Amino acid sequence: MAKMQNLFSLTKKKENISAQTYPDTSKHISSRPRHIAIIMDGSGRWATKRHMPRLAGHKAGVTALRRTVECAANENIELLSVYAFSTENWGRPRAEVDGLMRLLWESLRAHLADLHRDGVRLRHLGRLQNLSPDIQQAVRDSVELTRNNTRIGLNVCFNYGGRAELVDAIRQIIADGRCPESITEELIASYLYTRDLPDPDLVIRTAGEMRVSNFLLWQSAYSEYYATPTLWPDFGHEDLLDALYSYSQRKRHFGHRTSADDES
Numbered sequence: 001m002a003k004m005q006n007l008f009s010l011t012k013k014k015e016n017i018s019a020q021t022y023p024d025t026s027k028h029i030s031s032r033p034r035h036i037a038i039i040m041d042g043s044g045r046w047a048t049k050r051h052m053p054r055l056a057g058h059k060a061g062v063t064a065l066r067r068t069v070e071c072a073a074n075e076n077i078e079l080l081s082v083y084a085f086s087t088e089n090w091g092r093p094r095a096e097v098d099g100l101m102r103l104l105w106e107s108l109r110a111h112l113a114d115l116h117r118d119g120v121r122l123r124h125l126g127r128l129q130n131l132s133p134d135i136q137q138a139v140r141d142s143v144e145l146t147r148n149n150t151r152i153g154l155n156v157c158f159n160y161g162g163r164a165e166l167v168d169a170i171r172q173i174i175a176d177g178r179c180p181e182s183i184t185e186e187l188i189a190s191y192l193y194t195r196d197l198p199d200p201d202l203v204i205r206t207a208g209e210m211r212v213s214n215f216l217l218w219q220s221a222y223s224e225y226y227a228t229p230t231l232w233p234d235f236g237h238e239d240l241l242d243a244l245y246s247y248s249q250r251k252r253h254f255g256h257r258t259s260a261d262d263e264s
């Protein structure tokens with residue numbers, strides 16, 4: 001653990017540079033997303049390439065996550081949502097599932113104090129009730145401790161599935177006795193895990209994959225999408241700036257177009 005913490009502080013120093021130092025000065029980032037969501041893919045491949053067990057890749061993924069939270073906060077991003085364990089990931093080999101569960105628990109225990117010190121507000125998105133009691137408690141404690149932090153919000157999607165989220169919402173809507181006429185997009189959104197959060201403006205997927213993988217299905221209806229070949233454990237400040245630059249080049253219409261859009 002001490003080795004891992006040293007690694008964190010080293011990376012933090014190296015990565016802690018402001019937007020103005022983006023090496024390619026022609027790449028001016030004119031508009032920024034409020035909310036970035038990340039599908040952290042490629043940790044298994046990262047480990048396999050190094051002849052290491054897959055779990056070593058996931059551990060390196062936690063380091064990359066800590067680094068990315070710091071970079072995103074320094075880039076004035078308000079919210080970061082990360083896909084750490086999907087409802088489908090239960091289908092992985094038992095040892096990997098157990099390892100990911102342990103990693104969540106250990107990561108919260110090891111990094112909660114510094115996340116709190118650094119102004120990170122933690123939140124969990126997903127089905128907490130299916131996780132072990134000690135994990136549920138660690139998650140609740142972390143959310144409670146950091147609830148008033150304002151530098152950046154970190155939403156950890158753990159045991160999260162976009163379809164499961166809709167199922168949970170629909171069950172609750174029915175349980176609340178809502179009549180069909182009252183069902184609107186706003187009402188459905190108010191029953192999602194993300195009820196009080198803005199939709200993600202930008203979804204980043206690492207490791208070159210081009211799939212949505214059941215991540216924030218409702219919320220990403222009009223998100224901009226950015227895929228990078230970088231494997232998640234290698235993701236760093238440059239990768240984040242590349243994604244921010246790409247985002248700032250996009251024109252968002254949300255399905256509406258005006259004649260001014262056609263002229264530009």
Ligand code: FPP
Pocket residue numbers: 040041042043044045046058059061062065083084085086089100103104105107156207232
């Ligand atoms: C997908 O890559 C990644 C996961 C299923 C786990 C992601 C989790 C982390 C990065 C760290 C966990 C974070 C916390 C907060 C505990 P993959 O395993 O499918 O990689 P591959 O496609 O290369 O096999």
